[in-house]
Amino acid sequence: MKYRKLGNSELYVSEISLGSWGINEGVEDNNAKACIYKALELGINFIDTSNSYAAGAAESFLGDVLQGIDRSSYLLGTKVFFPTSPTDKGLSAPQIRKQIDASLTRLRTDYVDLYQCHRYDPETPLEETMMALTEVVRQGKARYIGFSEWTPAQIQSACELTGVEHFVSSQPQYSMLWRDPEAEVFPLCQANSISQIVWSPLAQGVLTGKYQAGNVPPPNSRAANEKMNWYLLDNLFSDRILTAVEKLKPIAQGLGLSMAQLALAWVLQSEYVSSAIIGASRPKQIVDNVAASDISLPTDVLKAIDQVLISVVHT
Numbered sequence: 001m002k003y004r005k006l007g008n009s010e011l012y013v014s015e016i017s018l019g020s021w022g023i024n025e026g027v028e029d030n031n032a033k034a035c036i037y038k039a040l041e042l043g044i045n046f047i048d049t050s051n052s053y054a055a056g057a058a059e060s061f062l063g064d065v066l067q068g069i070d071r072s073s074y075l076l077g078t079k080v081f082f083p084t085s086p087t088d089k090g091l092s093a094p095q096i097r098k099q100i101d102a103s104l105t106r107l108r109t110d111y112v113d114l115y116q117c118h119r120y121d122p123e124t125p126l127e128e129t130m131m132a133l134t135e136v137v138r139q140g141k142a143r144y145i146g147f148s149e150w151t152p153a154q155i156q157s158a159c160e161l162t163g164v165e166h167f168v169s170s171q172p173q174y175s176m177l178w179r180d181p182e183a184e185v186f187p188l189c190q191a192n193s194i195s196q197i198v199w200s201p202l203a204q205g206v207l208t209g210k211y212q213a214g215n216v217p218p219p220n221s222r223a224a225n226e227k228m229n230w231y232l233l234d235n236l237f238s239d240r241i242l243t244a245v246e247k248l249k250p251i252a253q254g255l256g257l258s259m260a261q262l263a264l265a266w267v268l269q270s271e272y273v274s275s276a277i278i279g280a281s282r283p284k285q286i287v288d289n290v291a292a293s294d295i296s297l298p299t300d301v302l303k304a305i306d307q308v309l310i311s312v313v314h315t
């Protein structure tokens with residue numbers, strides 16, 4: 001496993017990191033636990049979660065599983081914004097103060113390495129949010145701060161504020177199929193020493209080649225999981241996309257890579273990306289995926305991928 005610096009921080013994150021969205025949402029507990037252990041064993045050092053995943057249950061699960069493991073041997077990132085009750089939501093100062101404490105309690109730790117705004121909160125002045133995040137860092141409850149899916153204008157405004165902690169990470173959706181942040185977010189962040197830690201780098205499983213156009217999704221797959229398939233089916237799952245992805249198979253085979261490895265290696269070709277945050281429903285997927293670290297894809301392969309996907313890429 002290779003590690004990359006995270007923005008203007010002292011953190012080095014594994015090129016492949018582990019998400020926790022599936023915990024309590026269809027990924028069976030024993031598998032979720034085995035995935036965490038396998039990830040740590042294979043050099044993954046960054047685990048991403050949120051106070052909103054499974055209404056806090058993902059954080060509690062991680063808190064239990066990670067007990068007894070040297071806290072300095074891994075990095076933990078969580079997030080705040082989405083509702084955790086009818087009255088608890090957003091990025092106001094009282095919410096940030098309340099939510100960080102609740103996250104730390106569930107995670108059974110004194111600090112997180114990265115505290116991320118899950119989205120931008122248009123109902124709270126940006127200054128209030130940034131001051132509250134600064135307080136969290138200065139109290140030692142988070143080492144660094146980040147954001148997920150903010151617009152360039154929102155990012156720019158945050159970078160211009162003085163007297164506050166600054167973001168070190170951006171968490172956008174990014175994959176061979178979803179290239180939206182390339183045009184503006186990536187260069188803007190780089191100019192402000194902010195790295196990308198990207199979500200759904202496998203397009204939620206579509207890029208692993210497990211789905212075929214016109215066929216029913218295999219049982220035990222994300223697309224068949226009614227708790228988690230809503231985003232996938234709405235955004236990444238059409239016969240056009242699946243037909244195009246099928247054409248990547250000879251490219252992966254020619255390189256001796258699995259489809260998942262090709263997709264993750266592609267994401268990691270970007271100089272802006274520090275880590276690809278994968279999901280996994282069973283440990284053998286972790287074994288497959290970590291092998292993508294340190295794979296270099298030749299220019300002609302990158303061109304061939306673009307030709308195959310040109311009509312279905314989201315920008």
Ligand SMILES: NC(=O)c1ccc[n+]([C@@H]2O[C@H](COP(=O)([O-])OP(=O)(O)OC[C@H]3O[C@@H](n4cnc5c(N)ncnc54)[C@H](OP(=O)(O)O)[C@@H]3O)[C@@H](O)[C@H]2O)c1
Binds near residue numbers: 198
């Ligand atoms: N910031 C945000 O708004 C946001 C949004 C979404 C996610 N995230 C974060 O990003 C993390 C990753 O997202 P994601 O789970 O959508 O990412 P992903 O890596 O694109 O998809 C993961 C899913 O693909 C399948 N898979 C993974 N490796 C495989 C392999 N080698 N072979 C076959 N299938 C494989 C598994 O599903 P099945 O086995 O069930 O098919 C797995 O759960 C989340 O856990 C969360 O921490 C953040």
